[in-house]
Amino acid sequence: MFRSNNYNVTARIFQRQIRTPAPGTSFHCARRFYENIVPSCTIYDAECPDHSFRKFTEDGQYLISFSRNHQDLIVYRPSWLTFSCKEEDCDGQDLPLKARKFESFFSQLYSVPLASSSELICKDFFLYIESNQFGLFATSTPQVHDAPAIGGAVHGVPSVEKITFHLLRLGDGVILDERVFRNDYVNLAHSMGVFLYDDLLAIVSLRYQKIHIIQIRDSGTLVDVRAIGEFCQEDDELFLNSSYQCTANGDRSRQHHVPVDHVGQSDNHNQPSPENSFLSGIKQRMLSFIFQGIWNEETDETLRMQHVKKKFYFHFQDYVDLIMWKVQLLDRHHLLIKFGSVDGGVSRNADNHPAFLAVYNMETTDIVAFYQNSVDELYLLFEQFCDHFHVTSKRSLYMNFISSHSNNIHVREQVRSNKNKATSLPQFVKKMLSSLPYCSQSQSPSPYFDQSLFRYDEKLISATERHRQCTDHPIKFISRQSNTLKFKIKPGPEVGTADGRVKKISSFLFHPFLPLALSIQQTWSLQPAVVNIHFRR
């Protein structure tokens, strides 16, 4: 009886007064208050504008939403509910009807049209540049399957006529800069094809196999830093052309058709097939790294040949055929690149395709490491040092508290038990490593997902943004420490829908630090979504 009292707010405040927390745990202790301050009150089916709500920015300043026709961006500022009450016992009363609506919690800042006539907003794509309060959005034309692979494009990758990235100042909705990709393909779902690190963007062009590194300047301009793919260094192409020119000039008088041809080719950018027969810059680096590794594995001269033949030449074409699927920055110089077959890069479920992960230093243009996605070595690194892969904005302290199996004992135990239960270890490793490279900003920093504070059914809800199958049961958040139910989140109408067979999908938007969340339930039919507001009274 007495013990459980330790967990109420008064007891905690008193504890805070008289006790100094153990060194280095003051943040953890302060965060315990979230166990007491929870979004336990729900406004069901709140009267709200018919937009698709995307997310809260990581600093909690903005709520991003798009119009239903995927043309406009509407930005809200989350504000706390205030209302006046004439009755005597205010707390005991239900909320007045006037307060029970979306506008009581959010005030619209502006609405700006983003999409032009033929383009639509990709509602799965949004990245927030916290340091400058910029937002990055994408619009695109519909994708074309069976697009002919012209001009060095990879065969089998769909094409999109136009993809535009828009950089906006979120404070007032002014468009600062744009970047257009034509007849290209960037995977925009869950921002997969684009990674943000500090002010650096890495955009993967699947179709042309290039990683575009773009810097977002404080002034709000997008500046090309380099493109990695066909060439590794930013001036490789220039160097190549100038040396062709140089060797051609020294030879004006004699038969000079070969070099001159090449100068002409690179001028009008339609390089014929002989030019493409060379390995691309990144492939050369990769193959030479693999080759040297295999070559040095075996020191015995006579066995070495056999070894290289079996392990390298036999798979040579497979390595050559790999394409870059996804990329993340590990720091300002190192990229983690996932390579796989063409089929796996486009399809949603890439688990069954062989894939490789490479660490590439873009300054020195060296491959630092290369792993198949089923090796234990990489998995063990991932298990222990997951947070090194998971680079987040370092500006807000609470971003460091996103639970992972490297920083949270409960998550680690869960992973270990899954590992022990797994029937096939390589399969388990593959599944775990399939989350690499990470997607930018795909996890909510909300304290209610902190697994050292709460436990909840991760099949129904988690920090990772996903649409989820919805059940009619409320989702329970149980305190880790006291093992008591702290609050429930129930998406959809208060009383379950009449037809239980209709498939429902729900998504959850949690404010990064306030006890405020939206749950959005949709059915596949054309009915508008049911939005519930969860907050603390």
Next chain:
Amino acid sequence: MKSSSTGGVGRSWQSTATVSCSGKRIQKEMRELNLEAPPHSSAGPKGDNLYHWVATLIAPQGTPYQGGIFFLDIAFPVDYPFRPPQVLFKTRIFHCNVDSAGNVALDILKDGWSPALTISKLLLALTSLLSNPDPYKPLVPGIAHLYLEDKAKHNELAAEWTRRFAR
């Protein structure tokens, strides 16, 4: 895009006799290559296609190409060893005997070919081509010219190419 269709690689089965003949010969050479490989180079069939090989040259120390790893495509004709294999650089190289599409000018790959030659000897010849370019039978006259006129500049450029494109 694939150069595998050139040079009658394996897939054309007009004369079974020659195919199995050349196949046996290639297999024999492969066994020999396993036993005594020339230094700084290696080669092997790509996948299970006996007629399509990949070779790797580790550029010898002391040449402007040092530090470079060069990959080459080797395609054997069906009537091998009576016709020479076709060799194509897959790695860019600044060399007067390799053109801007990767074709190699080497005497033993043309008129100088003899059925007595083997892959092992070919690898040796290719490696020595890195140490000793032949500017008098150039494929890129501009580079040959530079090699003869200003060798220091030539080596500097070749090293820069290696650093950029062949690591």
